[in-house]
Amino acid sequence: MRKTISQDDLAILGEVERKVLWLATWTIHYANHIRDSTDGLKVGGHQASSASLVTIMTALYFRLLRPQDRVAVKPHASPNFHAIQYLLGKQTRERLENFRGFKGAQSYPSRTKDVDDVDFSTGSVGLGAAQTLFSSLVQDYVRAHGWGLHRPDGRMVALLGDAELDEGNIFECLLEGWKQGVRNCWWVVDYNRQSLDAVIREGLWQRYEELFRNFGWDVVILKYGSLLEAAFREPGGEALRQWIDRCPNQLYSALVFQGGAAWRKHLESDIGDQDAVSKLIGSRSDADLARLMTNLAGHDLPTLVEAFERVDHDRPVCFIGYTIKGYGLPFAGHKDNHAGLMTTAQMERFRQTMNVRPGQEWERFEGLHETPERLQRFLDEVPFAAGGPRRLTARRFATPAELAVAVQPEMSTQTGFGALLNELAREPSELVARIVTTSPDVTVSTNLGSWVNRRGLFAREASADIFKSERIPSTFNWEFSASGQHIELGIAEMNLFILLSALGLSHTINGERLIPIGTLYDPFIARGLDALNYACYQDARFILVATPSGITLAPEGGAHQSIAEPLIGMAQDGIAAFEPAFVDELAGILAFALDYIQKDGDGDLSEQNWLRDETGGSIYLRLSTRPIEQIKRAMTAPLRQAIVDGAYWLREPGPNCQVVVAYAGAVAPEAIQAVGLMAEDRRDVGLLAVTSADRLNAGWTAAMRARERGLVHARSHIERLFAQLPTNCGLVTVVDGHPATLAWLGSVNGHRVRPLGVEHFGQTGTIADLYCYYGIDANAIIAAAQAITPGAPIRHLKAM
Numbered sequence: 001m002r003k004t005i006s007q008d009d010l011a012i013l014g015e016v017e018r019k020v021l022w023l024a025t026w027t028i029h030y031a032n033h034i035r036d037s038t039d040g041l042k043v044g045g046h047q048a049s050s051a052s053l054v055t056i057m058t059a060l061y062f063r064l065l066r067p068q069d070r071v072a073v074k075p076h077a078s079p080n081f082h083a084i085q086y087l088l089g090k091q092t093r094e095r096l097e098n099f100r101g102f103k104g105a106q107s108y109p110s111r112t113k114d115v116d117d118v119d120f121s122t123g124s125v126g127l128g129a130a131q132t133l134f135s136s137l138v139q140d141y142v143r144a145h146g147w148g149l150h151r152p153d154g155r156m157v158a159l160l161g162d163a164e165l166d167e168g169n170i171f172e173c174l175l176e177g178w179k180q181g182v183r184n185c186w187w188v189v190d191y192n193r194q195s196l197d198a199v200i201r202e203g204l205w206q207r208y209e210e211l212f213r214n215f216g217w218d219v220v221i222l223k224y225g226s227l228l229e230a231a232f233r234e235p236g237g238e239a240l241r242q243w244i245d246r247c248p249n250q251l252y253s254a255l256v257f258q259g260g261a262a263w264r265k266h267l268e269s270d271i272g273d274q275d276a277v278s279k280l281i282g283s284r285s286d287a288d289l290a291r292l293m294t295n296l297a298g299h300d301l302p303t304l305v306e307a308f309e310r311v312d313h314d315r316p317v318c319f320i321g322y323t324i325k326g327y328g329l330p331f332a333g334h335k336d337n338h339a340g341l342m343t344t345a346q347m348e349r350f351r352q353t354m355n356v357r358p359g360q361e362w363e364r365f366e367g368l369h370e371t372p373e374r375l376q377r378f379l380d381e382v383p384f385a386a387g388g389p390r391r392l393t394a395r396r397f398a399t400p401a402e403l404a405v406a407v408q409p410e411m412s413t414q415t416g417f418g419a420l421l422n423e424l425a426r427e428p429s430e431l432v433a434r435i436v437t438t439s440p441d442v443t444v445s446t447n448l449g450s451w452v453n454r455r456g457l458f459a460r461e462a463s464a465d466i467f468k469s470e471r472i473p474s475t476f477n478w479e480f481s482a483s484g485q486h487i488e489l490g491i492a493e494m495n496l497f498i499l500l501s502a503l504g505l506s507h508t509i510n511g512e513r514l515i516p517i518g519t520l521y522d523p524f525i526a527r528g529l530d531a532l533n534y535a536c537y538q539d540a541r542f543i544l545v546a547t548p549s550g551i552t553l554a555p556e557g558g559a560h561q562s563i564a565e566p567l568i569g570m571a572q573d574g575i576a577a578f579e580p581a582f583v584d585e586l587a588g589i590l591a592f593a594l595d596y597i598q599k600d601g602d603g604d605l606s607e608q609n610w611l612r613d614e615t616g617g618s619i620y621l622r623l624s625t626r627p628i629e630q631i632k633r634a635m636t637a638p639l640r641q642a643i644v645d646g647a648y649w650l651r652e653p654g655p656n657c658q659v660v661v662a663y664a665g666a667v668a669p670e671a672i673q674a675v676g677l678m679a680e681d682r683r684d685v686g687l688l689a690v691t692s693a694d695r696l697n698a699g700w701t702a703a704m705r706a707r708e709r710g711l712v713h714a715r716s717h718i719e720r721l722f723a724q725l726p727t728n729c730g731l732v733t734v735v736d737g738h739p740a741t742l743a744w745l746g747s748v749n750g751h752r753v754r755p756l757g758v759e760h761f762g763q764t765g766t767i768a769d770l771y772c773y774y775g776i777d778a779n780a781i782i783a784a785a786q787a788i789t790p791g792a793p794i795r796h797l798k799a800m
């Protein structure tokens with residue numbers, strides 16, 4: 001039903017709009033000019049960029065949005081968001097005063113660092129918008145599986161800057177959204193025709209319109225406000241409309257900045273010779289003329305409310321809202337205003353126009369015409385704020401201590417992963433029902449095929465596999481249904497990570513926990529790295545399985561080989577990286593992962609490994625396609641724990657150990673062979689299997705920190721493993737990845753270390769060719785051992 005807004009409601013909404021503009025602008029001013037900042041840095045805060053979205057955000061937050069709706073706010077409109085939450089009683093004055101300060105309101109809305117109920121973090125432009133699209137898909141997924149049906153459908157809303165549409169991930173997600181039938185998603189583009197540096201290209205709105213329509217979206221162009229529409233109906237109004245329609249963005253911006261007299265001069269010289277037009281212009285004062293000419297729809301509450309309330313369907317909608325960057329502020333329209341800050345004198349004048357008395361700047365109703373009671377009543381009834389905490393919770397699902405898998409004599413970790421998922425797929429448990437897998441067109445080649453055969457592909461509308469109905473033999477069953485548990489994506493890795501982010505926040509967004517597992521080729525993590533970072537920053541929970549990896553995928557060549565990923569795994573906050581060599585290790589790690597990603601407590605560091613195991617996080621498994629001989633052994637609880645903590649002795653070093661070889665992942669056979677070959681010439685050689693350089697390193701640094709704070713008995717896992725090593729033994733580390741991954745092991749107890757690994761792009765060849773060429777084969781390990789340890793030449797060392 002279409003409702004029209006009453007004059008009363010409009011008046012009060014207008015008051016709130018003024019207040020949001022004031023508070024957001026003041027917050028930024030306070031941080032820059034008033035708060036004691038001793039380091040001499042201006043903290044910035046984007047007054048112009050914020051002001052641009054004030055009216056749109058007022059219409060949405062104070063009228064349109066419902067508790068079930070979720071919003072990604074343009075990063076630079078963060079002050080508006082905090083001001084709105086402050087008005088609604090969900091943000092404190094203290095945090096606003098401390099905007100951009102330590103533990104203050106965040107520069108860009110942050111789920112994890114802000115306290116005022118941010119739905120989606122933003123900051124890296126483009127990603128927030130995509131997050132809303134994928135969150136709509138996840139909402140559909142959850143509901144199609146019969147969960148959370150007691151809650152109404154939410155709308156996922158993104159407020160984005162026009163320059164955000166330059167980001168490639170926007171197009172990638174639009175295409176994917178079209179394939180998946182996205183709905184309940186609104187994007188509102190703040191079309192201020194300015195980016196960071198300058199005024200943008202002419203006519204972009206037409207490209208956007210065509211683009212969105214092509215991808216199945218409704219497009220609503222919000223160009224003129226109600227004042228302008230009324231003026232267009234006056235005699236001469238049509239000529240005025242044509243003039244504005246033809247006015248280049250740059251000139252329009254310049255005139256906005258200059259004000260009434262400049263508008264008059266330009267209009268008179270261009271169209272003032274027409275009688276009716278000159279009357280239309282002449283009947284207005286400079287101030288009225290400026291108000292009229294800047295009355296774009298994005299700053300016109302009645303137009304916005306009407307347009308938003310008119311939508312009575314669940315199709316995705318893109319609103320292109322014409323706005324002015326810095327609207328209502330002295331640098332409105334100026335092309336350099338992105339980082340512009342109002343001076344103290346400008347702020348003083350602004351304070352006067354806003355009726356705010358000195359000392360009353362933070363008072364919520366200061367300077368407004370409505371009574372505080374009426375305003376408070378209005379705020380108390382804002383639908384968006386009526387739903388209680390926006391952060392939902394969901395229960396955890398019990399995970400098995402051990403996962404079943406038949407270990408073959410020779411196997412790769414990738415095959416092991418496929419076999420583990422195949423076994424899981426047979427289980428009718430609640431946990432398995434919550435697993436959702438996804439992959440960017442590498443489902444089959446990352447070994448998810450048998451899982452998909454058992455659990456099916458997800459689509460709201462079922463579609464059959466024609467190959468199957470035509471009885472054409474095929475290994476894979478490609479049937480879609482609403483109960484399917486695999487979401488097949490196109491090749492875009494950015495989409496994979498943003499979908500994982502949306503799936504991995506389902507417990508808090510939809511109140512329904514999912515266990516997301518995404519697979520891709522290891523090198524292409526780099527393609528989606530910013531989106532991965534974004535997912536982690538929001539504390540989304542998922543398991544990432546990257547395979548194949550390293551130069552071990554030898555014949556595929558340099559473009560497919562990954563070197564830096566082990567370091568990414570270590571450095572990326574929020575994700576624990578593992579690189580097992582054997583399938584029984586992988587089984588233990590996967591069992592741990594299924595539990596770890598469900599933990600969302602604020603747990604302390606565990607004193608056993610000095611890791612944040614109670615807090616949980618996401619998991620990255622770097623796997624390999626190389627079949628290697630498996631070790632026949634019984635898995636014991638201590639071994640499983642050591643694997644999860646990051647390392648164990650595959651061969652204990654003796655008391656007079658001269659060399660330790662520490663390896664990670666697919667190079668295990670080379671390390672084992674090298675240790676065997678040097679055993680005659682070096683005493684008590686140890687072989688350390690590193691299953692997680694990331695956790696091993698994190699535990700070590702955390703334990704050091706704990707000791708520095710006085711916990712003298714803090715010991716990390718690696719320190720315990722190395723405790724008995726003689727100080728003069730050498731350490732050779734080897735990994736199919738950057739050597740720095742394990743080189744730090746030498747610092748734990750001051751051992752001399754020779755780190756082997758890959759530093760340069762590979763080329764095609766056999767594994768043997770490449771391991772030899774890049775120096776990570778058994779011979780290279782032996783050579784390194786000989787170079788750093790005293791003693792007779794090692795007999796098995798071949799000339800290199």
Ligand SMILES: Cc1ncc(C[n+]2csc(CCOP(=O)(O)OP(=O)(O)O)c2C)c(N)n1
Nearest residue numbers: 049076123124125161162163164194195196
């Ligand atoms: C991925 C990324 N690249 C660069 C930036 C730096 N940056 C911040 S805002 C901005 C341009 C903003 O223009 P627009 O989206 O039109 O927003 P406006 O301020 O005009 O509302 C840029 C380049 C960023 N935040 N994220």
Ligand SMILES: [Mg+2]
Nearest residue numbers: 162163194195
């Ligand atoms: Mg812009």
